[in-house]
Amino acid sequence: MKRKEGEVQVHHFMELCWDKCVEKPGNRLDSRTENCLSSCVDRFIDTTLAITSRFAQIVQKGGQ
Numbered sequence: 830m831k832r833k834e835g836e837v838q839v840h841h842f843m844e845l846c847w848d849k850c851v852e853k854p855g856n857r858l859d860s861r862t863e864n865c866l867s868s869c870v871d872r873f874i875d876t877t878l879a880i881t882s883r884f885a886q887i888v889q890k891g892g893q
Contacts, residue, residue: 842873845869846865846866846869846870846873847866849865849869850862850865850866850869851866
């Protein structure tokens with residue numbers, strides 16, 4: 830993946846998590862909002878790692 834495409838993808842993901850988790854922007858995040866954002870980020874990372882791993886397996890099989 831190209832760097833610019835990656836940056837666009839991360840930006841889009843951040844917007845999704847923000848819209849899902851942040852009800853009232855302010856000076857501080859409450860614990861519910863922090864937990865929601867953390868879970869959202871964790872899901873994004875887990876999904877990205879799973880997809881990357883699967884692509885690596887496909888590439889490896891195709892190279893044999």
